[in-house]
Amino acid sequence: METFTSIECFIRSAEVGSFAEAARRLSLTPAAVGKNVAGLEARLGVRLFQRSTRSLTLTEAGQRFLAEVRDSFQTIQHAVTNLASAEGQPAGTLKVSMGTVFGRLYILPMLGDFLRRYPAITPDWHFDNRQVDLIAQGFDAAIGGGFDLPPGVVARKLAPAHRILVASAEYLDNCGEVRTPEDLARADGILIRSPQTGRVRSWPLTSRWQEQSPLSLRQRMTMSDSEAACAAAEQGLGVALVSMPFAVPYLQRGSLLRVLPDWYVDDGNISLYYAQHRLLPGKTRVFVDFLMEQFVVQGLAGRFDALS
Incomplete structure:
Protein backbone atom coordinates (compact mmCIF):
# COMPACT_ATOMS: atom_id res chain seq x y z
CA MET A 1 0.00 0.00 0.00
CA GLU A 2 2.95 2.33 0.64
CA THR A 3 4.08 1.86 -2.97
CA PHE A 4 0.51 2.41 -4.21
CA THR A 5 0.34 5.73 -2.34
CA SER A 6 3.78 6.73 -3.58
CA ILE A 7 2.82 6.07 -7.19
CA GLU A 8 -0.37 8.12 -6.77
CA CYS A 9 1.69 11.01 -5.33
CA PHE A 10 4.06 10.76 -8.29
CA ILE A 11 1.24 10.72 -10.90
CA ARG A 12 -0.65 13.65 -9.39
CA SER A 13 2.55 15.70 -8.98
CA ALA A 14 3.46 15.02 -12.62
CA GLU A 15 -0.03 16.04 -13.80
CA VAL A 16 -0.08 19.38 -11.97
CA GLY A 17 3.68 20.14 -11.82
CA SER A 18 3.67 20.84 -8.09
CA PHE A 19 3.96 18.89 -4.85
CA ALA A 20 1.83 21.53 -3.11
CA GLU A 21 -1.04 21.30 -5.61
CA ALA A 22 -0.86 17.49 -5.66
CA ALA A 23 -1.02 17.53 -1.86
CA ARG A 24 -4.13 19.72 -1.92
CA ARG A 25 -5.91 17.35 -4.29
CA LEU A 26 -4.86 14.27 -2.30
CA SER A 27 -5.65 15.85 1.10
CA LEU A 28 -2.05 15.39 2.21
CA THR A 29 0.70 17.81 3.21
CA PRO A 30 3.31 18.88 0.61
CA ALA A 31 5.98 17.32 2.82
CA ALA A 32 4.15 13.97 2.75
CA VAL A 33 3.86 14.06 -1.04
CA GLY A 34 7.54 14.96 -1.44
CA LYS A 35 8.54 12.19 0.98
CA ASN A 36 6.44 9.61 -0.88
CA VAL A 37 7.96 10.60 -4.24
CA ALA A 38 11.50 10.58 -2.79
CA GLY A 39 10.86 7.13 -1.36
CA LEU A 40 9.65 5.89 -4.73
CA GLU A 41 12.76 7.31 -6.42
CA ALA A 42 14.94 5.56 -3.84
CA ARG A 43 13.23 2.19 -4.41
CA LEU A 44 13.46 2.56 -8.20
CA GLY A 45 17.01 3.87 -8.12
CA VAL A 46 16.24 6.72 -10.56
CA ARG A 47 15.37 10.39 -10.30
CA LEU A 48 11.84 11.02 -11.56
CA PHE A 49 11.71 14.82 -11.18
CA GLN A 50 14.06 17.74 -11.68
CA ARG A 51 13.38 20.03 -8.72
CA SER A 52 14.00 23.74 -8.34
CA THR A 53 12.52 26.44 -6.14
CA ARG A 54 10.18 27.46 -8.96
CA SER A 55 9.42 24.35 -10.97
CA LEU A 56 8.95 20.61 -10.89
CA THR A 57 9.59 18.85 -14.19
CA LEU A 58 9.82 15.22 -15.17
CA THR A 59 13.15 13.70 -16.09
CA GLU A 60 13.35 11.45 -19.13
CA ALA A 61 13.03 8.45 -16.83
CA GLY A 62 10.07 10.12 -15.12
CA GLN A 63 8.29 10.67 -18.42
CA ARG A 64 8.81 7.04 -19.38
CA PHE A 65 7.63 5.79 -15.99
CA LEU A 66 4.52 8.01 -16.07
CA ALA A 67 3.54 6.73 -19.52
CA GLU A 68 3.89 3.13 -18.29
CA VAL A 69 2.07 3.35 -14.96
CA ARG A 70 -0.71 5.95 -15.34
CA ASP A 71 -3.29 3.81 -17.17
CA SER A 72 -2.54 0.73 -15.08
CA PHE A 73 -2.81 2.75 -11.88
CA GLN A 74 -6.21 4.14 -12.92
CA THR A 75 -7.46 0.62 -13.71
CA ILE A 76 -6.35 -0.64 -10.28
CA GLN A 77 -7.81 2.43 -8.57
CA HIS A 78 -11.17 1.95 -10.28
CA ALA A 79 -11.19 -1.76 -9.43
CA VAL A 80 -10.56 -0.92 -5.78
CA THR A 81 -13.33 1.71 -5.87
CA ASN A 82 -15.78 -0.77 -7.36
CA LEU A 83 -14.98 -3.35 -4.68
CA ALA A 84 -15.27 -0.79 -1.90
CA SER A 85 -19.05 -1.02 -1.83
CA ALA A 86 -21.73 -1.61 0.73
CA GLU A 87 -23.51 -4.94 0.17
CA GLY A 88 -22.48 -4.95 -3.48
CA GLN A 89 -23.77 -1.42 -4.16
CA PRO A 90 -21.65 1.29 -5.83
CA ALA A 91 -19.93 3.38 -3.17
CA ALA A 161 -28.45 24.17 -25.68
CA HIS A 162 -30.84 26.71 -27.18
CA ARG A 163 -31.04 30.43 -26.39
CA ILE A 164 -34.26 32.37 -26.81
CA LEU A 165 -35.46 35.96 -26.68
CA VAL A 166 -37.72 36.94 -23.77
CA ALA A 167 -39.28 40.10 -22.38
CA SER A 168 -42.04 41.16 -20.02
CA ALA A 169 -45.55 41.90 -21.31
CA GLU A 170 -45.18 45.45 -19.98
CA TYR A 171 -42.00 46.06 -21.97
CA LEU A 172 -43.49 44.68 -25.18
CA ASP A 173 -46.56 46.90 -24.78
CA ASN A 174 -44.31 49.96 -24.53
CA CYS A 175 -41.76 48.89 -27.15
CA GLY A 176 -44.22 47.91 -29.82
CA GLU A 177 -44.79 44.58 -31.49
CA VAL A 178 -41.74 42.58 -32.59
CA ARG A 179 -42.71 40.49 -35.60
CA THR A 180 -39.40 40.02 -37.44
CA PRO A 181 -35.72 39.85 -36.42
CA GLU A 182 -35.28 43.32 -37.97
CA ASP A 183 -37.73 44.75 -35.41
CA LEU A 184 -35.24 43.93 -32.64
CA ALA A 185 -33.11 46.90 -33.71
CA ARG A 186 -35.41 49.28 -31.83
CA ALA A 187 -35.51 47.17 -28.64
CA ASP A 188 -33.30 47.53 -25.55
CA GLY A 189 -31.07 44.47 -25.48
CA ILE A 190 -30.05 42.58 -22.33
CA LEU A 191 -27.09 40.57 -23.55
CA ILE A 192 -24.81 37.98 -21.97
CA ARG A 193 -21.13 38.72 -21.48
CA SER A 194 -18.90 35.64 -21.28
CA PRO A 195 -17.35 35.41 -17.79
CA GLN A 196 -14.39 33.58 -19.34
CA THR A 197 -13.53 36.00 -22.18
CA GLY A 198 -15.33 39.17 -21.12
CA ARG A 199 -16.80 39.49 -24.62
CA VAL A 200 -20.43 39.72 -25.71
CA ARG A 201 -20.91 36.97 -28.24
CA SER A 202 -22.83 37.65 -31.44
CA TRP A 203 -24.94 34.66 -32.47
CA PRO A 204 -27.04 34.36 -35.62
CA LEU A 205 -30.72 33.65 -35.15
CA THR A 206 -32.15 30.47 -36.68
CA SER A 207 -35.82 29.95 -37.48
CA ARG A 208 -37.77 26.72 -37.15
CA TRP A 209 -37.59 26.65 -40.97
CA GLN A 210 -33.76 26.84 -40.69
CA GLU A 211 -33.56 30.38 -42.04
CA GLN A 212 -30.69 32.52 -40.74
CA SER A 213 -30.79 36.15 -39.61
CA PRO A 214 -28.25 38.33 -37.81
CA LEU A 215 -29.14 39.25 -34.23
CA SER A 216 -29.72 42.99 -34.43
CA LEU A 217 -30.59 43.49 -30.76
CA ARG A 218 -29.24 46.86 -29.56
CA GLN A 219 -27.09 46.48 -26.46
CA ARG A 220 -28.65 48.32 -23.49
CA MET A 221 -26.93 46.33 -20.75
CA THR A 222 -24.93 43.14 -20.24
CA MET A 223 -25.12 40.41 -17.62
CA SER A 224 -22.72 37.59 -16.86
CA ASP A 225 -25.39 34.86 -16.68
CA SER A 226 -28.82 34.05 -18.01
CA GLU A 227 -30.54 34.01 -14.60
CA ALA A 228 -29.56 37.64 -14.00
CA ALA A 229 -30.71 38.57 -17.53
CA CYS A 230 -34.10 36.93 -16.91
CA ALA A 231 -34.47 38.87 -13.66
CA ALA A 232 -33.67 42.13 -15.46
CA ALA A 233 -36.12 41.37 -18.26
CA GLU A 234 -38.79 40.52 -15.66
CA GLN A 235 -38.46 44.13 -14.44
CA GLY A 236 -39.41 45.39 -17.91
CA LEU A 237 -35.89 46.59 -18.76
CA GLY A 238 -35.61 45.11 -22.24
CA VAL A 239 -35.41 42.00 -24.40
CA ALA A 240 -33.01 39.36 -23.09
CA LEU A 241 -31.24 36.60 -24.98
CA VAL A 242 -31.03 33.75 -22.46
CA SER A 243 -30.39 30.03 -22.21
CA MET A 244 -33.63 28.07 -22.43
CA PRO A 245 -33.33 26.20 -19.08
CA PHE A 246 -33.14 29.50 -17.18
CA ALA A 247 -36.13 30.96 -19.04
CA VAL A 248 -38.42 27.97 -18.39
CA PRO A 249 -39.52 28.94 -14.83
CA TYR A 250 -40.27 32.54 -15.92
CA LEU A 251 -42.22 31.36 -18.95
CA GLN A 252 -44.20 28.86 -16.88
CA ARG A 253 -45.36 31.49 -14.39
CA GLY A 254 -46.00 34.05 -17.15
CA SER A 255 -43.65 36.77 -15.91
CA LEU A 256 -41.75 36.60 -19.22
CA LEU A 257 -42.98 35.99 -22.76
CA ARG A 258 -41.19 34.57 -25.79
CA VAL A 259 -40.16 37.21 -28.34
CA LEU A 260 -40.09 35.86 -31.91
CA PRO A 261 -41.07 32.34 -30.74
CA ASP A 262 -40.15 30.84 -34.10
CA TRP A 263 -36.57 32.03 -33.76
CA TYR A 264 -33.74 30.86 -31.49
CA VAL A 265 -29.98 30.57 -31.15
CA ASP A 266 -28.41 27.12 -31.46
CA ASP A 267 -25.53 26.92 -28.97
CA GLY A 268 -24.77 23.20 -29.25
Missing part, protein backbone atom coordinates in the same frame (compact mmCIF):
# COMPACT_ATOMS: atom_id res chain seq x y z
CA GLY A 92 -17.48 6.22 -2.71
CA THR A 93 -17.29 9.97 -3.15
CA LEU A 94 -18.90 11.22 -6.38
CA LYS A 95 -17.28 14.52 -7.40
CA VAL A 96 -19.39 16.37 -9.98
CA SER A 97 -19.17 19.91 -11.41
CA MET A 98 -22.23 21.76 -12.71
CA GLY A 99 -23.43 25.30 -13.34
CA THR A 100 -24.68 27.07 -10.22
CA VAL A 101 -28.27 27.89 -11.20
CA PHE A 102 -28.74 25.01 -13.65
CA GLY A 103 -27.56 22.56 -11.01
CA ARG A 104 -29.85 23.94 -8.33
CA LEU A 105 -32.89 24.08 -10.63
CA TYR A 106 -32.63 20.72 -12.38
CA ILE A 107 -29.92 18.41 -10.98
CA LEU A 108 -30.18 18.95 -7.22
CA PRO A 109 -33.89 17.95 -7.13
CA MET A 110 -32.80 14.51 -8.43
CA LEU A 111 -30.42 13.94 -5.52
CA GLY A 112 -32.95 12.37 -3.14
CA ASP A 113 -34.00 9.69 -5.64
CA PHE A 114 -30.38 9.01 -6.54
CA LEU A 115 -29.32 8.49 -2.91
CA ARG A 116 -32.31 6.27 -2.19
CA ARG A 117 -31.06 4.01 -4.97
CA TYR A 118 -27.38 4.28 -4.06
CA PRO A 119 -27.09 5.12 -0.35
CA ALA A 120 -23.38 4.23 -0.17
CA ILE A 121 -22.41 7.04 -2.56
CA THR A 122 -21.32 10.35 -1.01
CA PRO A 123 -22.02 13.36 -3.28
CA ASP A 124 -19.30 16.01 -3.57
CA TRP A 125 -21.04 18.43 -5.93
CA HIS A 126 -19.41 21.67 -7.04
CA PHE A 127 -21.68 24.47 -8.28
CA ASP A 128 -19.58 26.68 -10.55
CA ASN A 129 -20.04 28.19 -13.99
CA ARG A 130 -16.41 27.70 -14.98
CA GLN A 131 -15.21 24.77 -17.03
CA VAL A 132 -13.17 22.27 -15.02
CA ASP A 133 -10.38 19.90 -15.99
CA LEU A 134 -12.00 16.57 -15.14
CA ILE A 135 -8.86 14.49 -15.07
CA ALA A 136 -6.38 16.93 -13.52
CA GLN A 137 -8.87 18.16 -10.90
CA GLY A 138 -10.16 14.72 -10.02
CA PHE A 139 -13.81 15.14 -11.05
CA ASP A 140 -15.87 12.05 -11.82
CA ALA A 141 -18.24 14.00 -14.09
CA ALA A 142 -19.30 17.47 -15.19
CA ILE A 143 -22.56 18.83 -16.61
CA GLY A 144 -22.65 21.81 -18.95
CA GLY A 145 -22.40 23.10 -22.48
CA GLY A 146 -19.63 24.31 -24.74
CA PHE A 147 -16.88 22.33 -23.02
CA ASP A 148 -13.63 21.68 -24.85
CA LEU A 149 -13.31 17.92 -25.20
CA PRO A 150 -9.74 16.97 -24.23
CA PRO A 151 -8.28 13.52 -24.91
CA GLY A 152 -9.70 10.86 -22.61
CA VAL A 153 -13.02 12.66 -21.96
CA VAL A 154 -16.35 11.68 -23.53
CA ALA A 155 -19.62 13.63 -23.78
CA ARG A 156 -23.18 12.28 -23.61
CA LYS A 157 -25.85 14.64 -24.92
CA LEU A 158 -28.58 15.45 -22.40
CA ALA A 159 -30.49 18.22 -24.21
CA PRO A 160 -30.08 20.92 -26.85
CA ASN A 269 -25.73 20.76 -26.51
CA ILE A 270 -25.99 20.42 -22.76
CA SER A 271 -23.91 17.34 -22.09
CA LEU A 272 -22.65 15.05 -19.36
CA TYR A 273 -18.86 14.76 -19.43
CA TYR A 274 -16.76 12.04 -17.81
CA ALA A 275 -13.38 10.42 -18.27
CA GLN A 276 -13.31 7.48 -20.65
CA HIS A 277 -11.95 4.36 -18.98
CA ARG A 278 -12.03 0.72 -19.85
CA LEU A 279 -13.25 0.14 -16.30
CA LEU A 280 -15.57 2.99 -15.32
CA PRO A 281 -16.01 3.22 -11.52
CA GLY A 282 -19.37 1.91 -10.39
CA LYS A 283 -20.33 5.22 -8.73
CA THR A 284 -19.74 7.08 -12.02
CA ARG A 285 -21.43 4.49 -14.16
CA VAL A 286 -24.66 4.52 -12.13
CA PHE A 287 -24.67 8.34 -12.03
CA VAL A 288 -24.36 8.52 -15.82
CA ASP A 289 -27.15 5.98 -16.28
CA PHE A 290 -29.36 7.71 -13.69
CA LEU A 291 -28.97 11.16 -15.20
CA MET A 292 -29.63 9.96 -18.75
CA GLU A 293 -32.74 8.15 -17.47
CA GLN A 294 -34.06 11.18 -15.56
CA PHE A 295 -33.70 13.53 -18.53
CA VAL A 296 -35.93 11.14 -20.47
CA VAL A 297 -38.45 10.49 -17.66
CA GLN A 298 -38.80 14.19 -16.82
CA GLY A 299 -38.85 15.24 -20.48
CA LEU A 300 -36.12 17.82 -19.89
CA ALA A 301 -34.70 17.59 -23.41
CA GLY A 302 -38.10 18.65 -24.78
CA ARG A 303 -38.51 21.44 -22.22
CA PHE A 304 -35.12 22.86 -23.21
CA ASP A 305 -35.84 22.65 -26.95
CA ALA A 306 -36.82 26.09 -28.30
CA LEU A 307 -38.90 24.46 -31.03
CA SER A 308 -41.04 22.29 -28.76
Whole structure:
Protein backbone atom coordinates (compact mmCIF):
# COMPACT_ATOMS: atom_id res chain seq x y z
CA MET A 1 0.00 0.00 0.00
CA GLU A 2 2.95 2.33 0.64
CA THR A 3 4.08 1.86 -2.97
CA PHE A 4 0.51 2.41 -4.21
CA THR A 5 0.34 5.73 -2.34
CA SER A 6 3.78 6.73 -3.58
CA ILE A 7 2.82 6.07 -7.19
CA GLU A 8 -0.37 8.12 -6.77
CA CYS A 9 1.69 11.01 -5.33
CA PHE A 10 4.06 10.76 -8.29
CA ILE A 11 1.24 10.72 -10.90
CA ARG A 12 -0.65 13.65 -9.39
CA SER A 13 2.55 15.70 -8.98
CA ALA A 14 3.46 15.02 -12.62
CA GLU A 15 -0.03 16.04 -13.80
CA VAL A 16 -0.08 19.38 -11.97
CA GLY A 17 3.68 20.14 -11.82
CA SER A 18 3.67 20.84 -8.09
CA PHE A 19 3.96 18.89 -4.85
CA ALA A 20 1.83 21.53 -3.11
CA GLU A 21 -1.04 21.30 -5.61
CA ALA A 22 -0.86 17.49 -5.66
CA ALA A 23 -1.02 17.53 -1.86
CA ARG A 24 -4.13 19.72 -1.92
CA ARG A 25 -5.91 17.35 -4.29
CA LEU A 26 -4.86 14.27 -2.30
CA SER A 27 -5.65 15.85 1.10
CA LEU A 28 -2.05 15.39 2.21
CA THR A 29 0.70 17.81 3.21
CA PRO A 30 3.31 18.88 0.61
CA ALA A 31 5.98 17.32 2.82
CA ALA A 32 4.15 13.97 2.75
CA VAL A 33 3.86 14.06 -1.04
CA GLY A 34 7.54 14.96 -1.44
CA LYS A 35 8.54 12.19 0.98
CA ASN A 36 6.44 9.61 -0.88
CA VAL A 37 7.96 10.60 -4.24
CA ALA A 38 11.50 10.58 -2.79
CA GLY A 39 10.86 7.13 -1.36
CA LEU A 40 9.65 5.89 -4.73
CA GLU A 41 12.76 7.31 -6.42
CA ALA A 42 14.94 5.56 -3.84
CA ARG A 43 13.23 2.19 -4.41
CA LEU A 44 13.46 2.56 -8.20
CA GLY A 45 17.01 3.87 -8.12
CA VAL A 46 16.24 6.72 -10.56
CA ARG A 47 15.37 10.39 -10.30
CA LEU A 48 11.84 11.02 -11.56
CA PHE A 49 11.71 14.82 -11.18
CA GLN A 50 14.06 17.74 -11.68
CA ARG A 51 13.38 20.03 -8.72
CA SER A 52 14.00 23.74 -8.34
CA THR A 53 12.52 26.44 -6.14
CA ARG A 54 10.18 27.46 -8.96
CA SER A 55 9.42 24.35 -10.97
CA LEU A 56 8.95 20.61 -10.89
CA THR A 57 9.59 18.85 -14.19
CA LEU A 58 9.82 15.22 -15.17
CA THR A 59 13.15 13.70 -16.09
CA GLU A 60 13.35 11.45 -19.13
CA ALA A 61 13.03 8.45 -16.83
CA GLY A 62 10.07 10.12 -15.12
CA GLN A 63 8.29 10.67 -18.42
CA ARG A 64 8.81 7.04 -19.38
CA PHE A 65 7.63 5.79 -15.99
CA LEU A 66 4.52 8.01 -16.07
CA ALA A 67 3.54 6.73 -19.52
CA GLU A 68 3.89 3.13 -18.29
CA VAL A 69 2.07 3.35 -14.96
CA ARG A 70 -0.71 5.95 -15.34
CA ASP A 71 -3.29 3.81 -17.17
CA SER A 72 -2.54 0.73 -15.08
CA PHE A 73 -2.81 2.75 -11.88
CA GLN A 74 -6.21 4.14 -12.92
CA THR A 75 -7.46 0.62 -13.71
CA ILE A 76 -6.35 -0.64 -10.28
CA GLN A 77 -7.81 2.43 -8.57
CA HIS A 78 -11.17 1.95 -10.28
CA ALA A 79 -11.19 -1.76 -9.43
CA VAL A 80 -10.56 -0.92 -5.78
CA THR A 81 -13.33 1.71 -5.87
CA ASN A 82 -15.78 -0.77 -7.36
CA LEU A 83 -14.98 -3.35 -4.68
CA ALA A 84 -15.27 -0.79 -1.90
CA SER A 85 -19.05 -1.02 -1.83
CA ALA A 86 -21.73 -1.61 0.73
CA GLU A 87 -23.51 -4.94 0.17
CA GLY A 88 -22.48 -4.95 -3.48
CA GLN A 89 -23.77 -1.42 -4.16
CA PRO A 90 -21.65 1.29 -5.83
CA ALA A 91 -19.93 3.38 -3.17
CA GLY A 92 -17.48 6.22 -2.71
CA THR A 93 -17.29 9.97 -3.15
CA LEU A 94 -18.90 11.22 -6.38
CA LYS A 95 -17.28 14.52 -7.40
CA VAL A 96 -19.39 16.37 -9.98
CA SER A 97 -19.17 19.91 -11.41
CA MET A 98 -22.23 21.76 -12.71
CA GLY A 99 -23.43 25.30 -13.34
CA THR A 100 -24.68 27.07 -10.22
CA VAL A 101 -28.27 27.89 -11.20
CA PHE A 102 -28.74 25.01 -13.65
CA GLY A 103 -27.56 22.56 -11.01
CA ARG A 104 -29.85 23.94 -8.33
CA LEU A 105 -32.89 24.08 -10.63
CA TYR A 106 -32.63 20.72 -12.38
CA ILE A 107 -29.92 18.41 -10.98
CA LEU A 108 -30.18 18.95 -7.22
CA PRO A 109 -33.89 17.95 -7.13
CA MET A 110 -32.80 14.51 -8.43
CA LEU A 111 -30.42 13.94 -5.52
CA GLY A 112 -32.95 12.37 -3.14
CA ASP A 113 -34.00 9.69 -5.64
CA PHE A 114 -30.38 9.01 -6.54
CA LEU A 115 -29.32 8.49 -2.91
CA ARG A 116 -32.31 6.27 -2.19
CA ARG A 117 -31.06 4.01 -4.97
CA TYR A 118 -27.38 4.28 -4.06
CA PRO A 119 -27.09 5.12 -0.35
CA ALA A 120 -23.38 4.23 -0.17
CA ILE A 121 -22.41 7.04 -2.56
CA THR A 122 -21.32 10.35 -1.01
CA PRO A 123 -22.02 13.36 -3.28
CA ASP A 124 -19.30 16.01 -3.57
CA TRP A 125 -21.04 18.43 -5.93
CA HIS A 126 -19.41 21.67 -7.04
CA PHE A 127 -21.68 24.47 -8.28
CA ASP A 128 -19.58 26.68 -10.55
CA ASN A 129 -20.04 28.19 -13.99
CA ARG A 130 -16.41 27.70 -14.98
CA GLN A 131 -15.21 24.77 -17.03
CA VAL A 132 -13.17 22.27 -15.02
CA ASP A 133 -10.38 19.90 -15.99
CA LEU A 134 -12.00 16.57 -15.14
CA ILE A 135 -8.86 14.49 -15.07
CA ALA A 136 -6.38 16.93 -13.52
CA GLN A 137 -8.87 18.16 -10.90
CA GLY A 138 -10.16 14.72 -10.02
CA PHE A 139 -13.81 15.14 -11.05
CA ASP A 140 -15.87 12.05 -11.82
CA ALA A 141 -18.24 14.00 -14.09
CA ALA A 142 -19.30 17.47 -15.19
CA ILE A 143 -22.56 18.83 -16.61
CA GLY A 144 -22.65 21.81 -18.95
CA GLY A 145 -22.40 23.10 -22.48
CA GLY A 146 -19.63 24.31 -24.74
CA PHE A 147 -16.88 22.33 -23.02
CA ASP A 148 -13.63 21.68 -24.85
CA LEU A 149 -13.31 17.92 -25.20
CA PRO A 150 -9.74 16.97 -24.23
CA PRO A 151 -8.28 13.52 -24.91
CA GLY A 152 -9.70 10.86 -22.61
CA VAL A 153 -13.02 12.66 -21.96
CA VAL A 154 -16.35 11.68 -23.53
CA ALA A 155 -19.62 13.63 -23.78
CA ARG A 156 -23.18 12.28 -23.61
CA LYS A 157 -25.85 14.64 -24.92
CA LEU A 158 -28.58 15.45 -22.40
CA ALA A 159 -30.49 18.22 -24.21
CA PRO A 160 -30.08 20.92 -26.85
CA ALA A 161 -28.45 24.17 -25.68
CA HIS A 162 -30.84 26.71 -27.18
CA ARG A 163 -31.04 30.43 -26.39
CA ILE A 164 -34.26 32.37 -26.81
CA LEU A 165 -35.46 35.96 -26.68
CA VAL A 166 -37.72 36.94 -23.77
CA ALA A 167 -39.28 40.10 -22.38
CA SER A 168 -42.04 41.16 -20.02
CA ALA A 169 -45.55 41.90 -21.31
CA GLU A 170 -45.18 45.45 -19.98
CA TYR A 171 -42.00 46.06 -21.97
CA LEU A 172 -43.49 44.68 -25.18
CA ASP A 173 -46.56 46.90 -24.78
CA ASN A 174 -44.31 49.96 -24.53
CA CYS A 175 -41.76 48.89 -27.15
CA GLY A 176 -44.22 47.91 -29.82
CA GLU A 177 -44.79 44.58 -31.49
CA VAL A 178 -41.74 42.58 -32.59
CA ARG A 179 -42.71 40.49 -35.60
CA THR A 180 -39.40 40.02 -37.44
CA PRO A 181 -35.72 39.85 -36.42
CA GLU A 182 -35.28 43.32 -37.97
CA ASP A 183 -37.73 44.75 -35.41
CA LEU A 184 -35.24 43.93 -32.64
CA ALA A 185 -33.11 46.90 -33.71
CA ARG A 186 -35.41 49.28 -31.83
CA ALA A 187 -35.51 47.17 -28.64
CA ASP A 188 -33.30 47.53 -25.55
CA GLY A 189 -31.07 44.47 -25.48
CA ILE A 190 -30.05 42.58 -22.33
CA LEU A 191 -27.09 40.57 -23.55
CA ILE A 192 -24.81 37.98 -21.97
CA ARG A 193 -21.13 38.72 -21.48
CA SER A 194 -18.90 35.64 -21.28
CA PRO A 195 -17.35 35.41 -17.79
CA GLN A 196 -14.39 33.58 -19.34
CA THR A 197 -13.53 36.00 -22.18
CA GLY A 198 -15.33 39.17 -21.12
CA ARG A 199 -16.80 39.49 -24.62
CA VAL A 200 -20.43 39.72 -25.71
CA ARG A 201 -20.91 36.97 -28.24
CA SER A 202 -22.83 37.65 -31.44
CA TRP A 203 -24.94 34.66 -32.47
CA PRO A 204 -27.04 34.36 -35.62
CA LEU A 205 -30.72 33.65 -35.15
CA THR A 206 -32.15 30.47 -36.68
CA SER A 207 -35.82 29.95 -37.48
CA ARG A 208 -37.77 26.72 -37.15
CA TRP A 209 -37.59 26.65 -40.97
CA GLN A 210 -33.76 26.84 -40.69
CA GLU A 211 -33.56 30.38 -42.04
CA GLN A 212 -30.69 32.52 -40.74
CA SER A 213 -30.79 36.15 -39.61
CA PRO A 214 -28.25 38.33 -37.81
CA LEU A 215 -29.14 39.25 -34.23
CA SER A 216 -29.72 42.99 -34.43
CA LEU A 217 -30.59 43.49 -30.76
CA ARG A 218 -29.24 46.86 -29.56
CA GLN A 219 -27.09 46.48 -26.46
CA ARG A 220 -28.65 48.32 -23.49
CA MET A 221 -26.93 46.33 -20.75
CA THR A 222 -24.93 43.14 -20.24
CA MET A 223 -25.12 40.41 -17.62
CA SER A 224 -22.72 37.59 -16.86
CA ASP A 225 -25.39 34.86 -16.68
CA SER A 226 -28.82 34.05 -18.01
CA GLU A 227 -30.54 34.01 -14.60
CA ALA A 228 -29.56 37.64 -14.00
CA ALA A 229 -30.71 38.57 -17.53
CA CYS A 230 -34.10 36.93 -16.91
CA ALA A 231 -34.47 38.87 -13.66
CA ALA A 232 -33.67 42.13 -15.46
CA ALA A 233 -36.12 41.37 -18.26
CA GLU A 234 -38.79 40.52 -15.66
CA GLN A 235 -38.46 44.13 -14.44
CA GLY A 236 -39.41 45.39 -17.91
CA LEU A 237 -35.89 46.59 -18.76
CA GLY A 238 -35.61 45.11 -22.24
CA VAL A 239 -35.41 42.00 -24.40
CA ALA A 240 -33.01 39.36 -23.09
CA LEU A 241 -31.24 36.60 -24.98
CA VAL A 242 -31.03 33.75 -22.46
CA SER A 243 -30.39 30.03 -22.21
CA MET A 244 -33.63 28.07 -22.43
CA PRO A 245 -33.33 26.20 -19.08
CA PHE A 246 -33.14 29.50 -17.18
CA ALA A 247 -36.13 30.96 -19.04
CA VAL A 248 -38.42 27.97 -18.39
CA PRO A 249 -39.52 28.94 -14.83
CA TYR A 250 -40.27 32.54 -15.92
CA LEU A 251 -42.22 31.36 -18.95
CA GLN A 252 -44.20 28.86 -16.88
CA ARG A 253 -45.36 31.49 -14.39
CA GLY A 254 -46.00 34.05 -17.15
CA SER A 255 -43.65 36.77 -15.91
CA LEU A 256 -41.75 36.60 -19.22
CA LEU A 257 -42.98 35.99 -22.76
CA ARG A 258 -41.19 34.57 -25.79
CA VAL A 259 -40.16 37.21 -28.34
CA LEU A 260 -40.09 35.86 -31.91
CA PRO A 261 -41.07 32.34 -30.74
CA ASP A 262 -40.15 30.84 -34.10
CA TRP A 263 -36.57 32.03 -33.76
CA TYR A 264 -33.74 30.86 -31.49
CA VAL A 265 -29.98 30.57 -31.15
CA ASP A 266 -28.41 27.12 -31.46
CA ASP A 267 -25.53 26.92 -28.97
CA GLY A 268 -24.77 23.20 -29.25
CA ASN A 269 -25.73 20.76 -26.51
CA ILE A 270 -25.99 20.42 -22.76
CA SER A 271 -23.91 17.34 -22.09
CA LEU A 272 -22.65 15.05 -19.36
CA TYR A 273 -18.86 14.76 -19.43
CA TYR A 274 -16.76 12.04 -17.81
CA ALA A 275 -13.38 10.42 -18.27
CA GLN A 276 -13.31 7.48 -20.65
CA HIS A 277 -11.95 4.36 -18.98
CA ARG A 278 -12.03 0.72 -19.85
CA LEU A 279 -13.25 0.14 -16.30
CA LEU A 280 -15.57 2.99 -15.32
CA PRO A 281 -16.01 3.22 -11.52
CA GLY A 282 -19.37 1.91 -10.39
CA LYS A 283 -20.33 5.22 -8.73
CA THR A 284 -19.74 7.08 -12.02
CA ARG A 285 -21.43 4.49 -14.16
CA VAL A 286 -24.66 4.52 -12.13
CA PHE A 287 -24.67 8.34 -12.03
CA VAL A 288 -24.36 8.52 -15.82
CA ASP A 289 -27.15 5.98 -16.28
CA PHE A 290 -29.36 7.71 -13.69
CA LEU A 291 -28.97 11.16 -15.20
CA MET A 292 -29.63 9.96 -18.75
CA GLU A 293 -32.74 8.15 -17.47
CA GLN A 294 -34.06 11.18 -15.56
CA PHE A 295 -33.70 13.53 -18.53
CA VAL A 296 -35.93 11.14 -20.47
CA VAL A 297 -38.45 10.49 -17.66
CA GLN A 298 -38.80 14.19 -16.82
CA GLY A 299 -38.85 15.24 -20.48
CA LEU A 300 -36.12 17.82 -19.89
CA ALA A 301 -34.70 17.59 -23.41
CA GLY A 302 -38.10 18.65 -24.78
CA ARG A 303 -38.51 21.44 -22.22
CA PHE A 304 -35.12 22.86 -23.21
CA ASP A 305 -35.84 22.65 -26.95
CA ALA A 306 -36.82 26.09 -28.30
CA LEU A 307 -38.90 24.46 -31.03
CA SER A 308 -41.04 22.29 -28.76
